[in-house]
Amino acid sequence: MSLFERWLTLWVALCILAGLVLGTQLPGLFGALAGLEIASVNLVVAVLIWAMVYPMMIAIDFGSLKAVGQRPKGLVITLVVNWLIKPFTMAALAVLFFDHVFAGLVDPARAPEYIAGLILLGAAPCTAMVFVWSQLTKGDPNYTLVQVSVNDLIMVVAFAPIVAFLLGVTDISVPWETLILSVVLYIVIPLIAGTLTRAALLGKGGDAAVAAFTARIKPARCWACC
Structure with missing residues (x-):
């Protein structure tokens, strides 16, 4: 490192x-x-998230999806945890702590906002960090690529419905305009931009060009994470 x-x-x-x-x-x-916001989505934060997510999207090779069935066990575990356990566990913990354990320390008017924030966090797997963890543990980079690619495709269609369901269950009004705009800004646009950039780089210099480009913009992603 x-x-x-x-x-x-x-x-x-x-x-x-x-x-x-x-x-x-x-x-x-x-x-x-x-x-500086549209539909409760802050534009400054959006730019910083693009700086963080865009390099990760370039590293994703959706062609790796053809290998999705070769070792299904790990992928199934990841998908079950990410989409069937983690969002609902996070929502339950949010309600437990902000409506009960810390109820006396949190402004009742603010508690639903904290709960909504944790629900949003729990429903969005941080695929950028998966590459870092895989590298630290000397994992299989190709298999990591398969997992990240599958999760990102699922996130495009599953994030908004899951968040809307959990917000409804916790009696928080569902801000559909904010949810849809967030999915487009934070997932769809970086995904399209990353895919197009990767295709252009592969056409010019292959995998070496992709690696060199992501290395150059890596500091921007790190500072955006901070």
């Missing part, structure tokens, strides 16, 4: 500290940035 990746925890902590200080000292500026 590079120096930046090795000390990523420190950079994240420093970014959190910097955010707290800047938010306290420049509330007007950050209030204006928070107001």
Whole structure:
């Protein structure tokens, strides 16, 4: 790992500290940035998420899907955990902590917002980190590629319905406009952009060109994660 990746925890902590200080000292500026939104989707956050997700989308080879049936056990476990267990477990934990365990510490008007945030988080598997974990554990990169590709395809169609269902179960109004816009902005657009970029790079220099391009834009993704 590079120096930046090795000390990523420190950079994240420093970014959190910097955010707290800047938010306290420049509330007007950050209030204006928070107001740059469409259908409750902040455009500044969208740009940072694109910087984080776009390099990962370039690394995805949907041609690897032809190998999806070669070793189904691991893939089945991943899909069951990601789509049949994790979203519902996260929703249950959110209700448990914000409606019961920490009910006396959380503003009742804010509790549904925290619950909705955890539901959104639980229903969106972080496929970018899968590549990092696979590399750290010396996993099979090709099999990792298959899992990420399948999960991203499922996420395009399953994220909004699952979130809408869980929000409805927890008596939170379903913001369909926000959900649909989020799927388009955070999943569909980066996926299309990454696929087109990968195709162009493969046509010019093959896998080496893809690896070189993703290495150049990797720092932007790391800072966006922070």
